[in-house]
Amino acid sequence: MRNSNRQWVLRQRPEGDISDGDLELVDAPKPEAGDGEILIRTIYLSLDPTNRIWMSDMDQYMPPVEIGDVMRGGTLGVVEQSNLDGFDVGDIVVPGLGGWQDYTVSDGTGVSKIPAGLGIPLDAFMSVLGATGMTAYFGLLEIGQPKAGETVVVSAAAGAVGSTVGQIAKIKGCRVVGIAGSDEKCKWVVDDLGFDACINYKKENVLEALRRECPNGIDVNFENVGGEILDAVLTLINDNARIPLCGLISTYNAEGDVPGPYMFRNILMKRARVEGFIIIDFLERFAEGQAEMGQWLAEGKLKYRTDIVDGLETAPKALDRLFTGENIGKLLVRVSDEPAA
Ligand SMILES: NC(=O)c1ccc[n+]([C@@H]2O[C@H](COP(=O)([O-])OP(=O)(O)OC[C@H]3O[C@@H](n4cnc5c(N)ncnc54)[C@H](OP(=O)(O)O)[C@@H]3O)[C@@H](O)[C@H]2O)c1
Known part of the structure; x- marks a missing residue:
């Protein structure tokens, strides 16, 4: 178990391709869950073309990531501490935008739980069902x-x-x-x-x-x-x-x-x-889409592939794969191991 929280912080806005120095990996203290909060250990970090947009200050659909902030990113993780009703240690959750870091603390807003025992690999929830x-x-x-x-x-x-x-x-x-x-x-x-x-x-x-x-x-x-x-x-x-x-x-x-x-x-x-x-804009209808896509997946009509890179430290270099075309299927970073089944 890690005792610090590594975080990728945006230091400057990239010009053209992302280069060394645009982001810095820093070691912050491992956070604790307060009252009404959960501590989530990141398992998978989603790398998306839009990460590059968020790093810029162009007019966009969300506020840009500010200089000095932890880089924003979609994550899936496991609850390590819970002081929040409805969440238990060991629950697998999608906290929305957990960020490029080892740990996230959340008050549960926007956090969805992946039901146990579905028999669907976790990377599916970061790709075809995500x-x-x-x-x-x-x-x-x-x-x-x-x-x-x-x-x-x-x-x-x-x-x-x-x-x-x-x-x-x-x-x-x-x-x-x-x-x-x-x-x-x-x-x-x-x-x-x-x-x-x-x-x-x-x-x-x-x-x-x-x-x-x-x-x-x-x-x-x-x-x-x-x-x-x-x-x-x-x-x-x-x-x-x-x-x-x-x-x-x-x-x-x-x-x-x-x-x-x-x-x-x-x-x-x-x-x-x-x-x-x-x-x-379709967030409220995700359950509808996931139900039909889940059915197609179970029937073998739909396939998916994930391209998984290991280690939070590789995230900026791995993001390049989207722009060079090296990835096939959904690009993810494995930040930590999935809990044993
Ligand atoms: N509107 C939304 O809400 C939303 C949500 C998710 C994604 N998106 C958009 O959907 C697109 C695909 O995203 P994704 O997450 O699925 O990424 P992806 O397709 O898994 O990866 C990006 C791919 O784009 C291709 N590419 C990169 N630079 C290119 C270029 N200059 N010319 C032609 N092809 C290029 C590469 O494949 P090749 O080897 O084929 O070049 C690369 O593998 C992106 O434009 C992304 O911004 C939009």
Whole structure:
């Protein structure tokens, strides 16, 4: 058992890629749970593209992390001390944004308990049944409104959100074409996840490949990337296409303004609907999404993969994997071991 609380503190706002010195690992005293509080030991820390946005002071959907603050991050952990009714030592909990640290103290606000004995691995609650899974579920089904027989394109297809989007679209009877950055990723989403096709954007001209793989045009574009990939997709959208705008990862490390899509006119010509969304807006409906996704998981219709890096000390370097494309599936840091079953 650790006697200190290691914390990654934001020291300066990154310019471009995150570099040494933007974050510092400090050793703070291990906190105690006060009256009406629980002490949670972090087991998994979620690394997300949006971490880079939170480190900046751009206009965003939450307040930026302040200089000197512990880096914000989604976590899953185990209760080590409890002075709060309804929580026992050993409970597995998702405290929402526990942060890049070994321990979190909480008064229970926003903390959800993972029921014991479900037989579902804990990493599922940080991926397919967690916020990224819900992003795929609500973004695709509520905003994308896919119908059987339609063509759905998803970028960052072998990532946490994209790999789930494609599978849900297959469950709904669509033709699914992924776009990803390696042959290994493309092989995984086609051979293991059942996508109809996948384009390696680092090897092929995306527009030409989309013409080949989407002979009936594109009805739904689940957008994770932006930039040139978005432009290629916009070129081929059908009338009344829906575009859930989930992310623009190709621009998160950019310095200064980035140009908008050159094919923006097709939104007009094709009467398309683009809708940005942030998953926290669907928080109150998570139980609904988790119930259906849990069912698909149990039936073997949905698969997930986690890419787990060991040690809190590796977090900033591991975050880079999202921007270099090294991760396959949901990127997590194992901060401490899961309790023995
Ligand atoms: N709106 C929301 O509430 C919400 C919630 C969660 C995530 N998101 C967004 O969803 C997207 C995916 O997030 P995730 O957590 O699932 O991450 P992820 O897809 O697991 O990882 C990011 C992937 O993006 C790809 N990528 C990185 N830089 C790129 C570039 N310049 N051009 C093309 N592809 C690039 C890489 O794959 P390749 O090898 O294929 O390049 C990388 O593996 C992100 O844009 C994220 O911000 C939004």
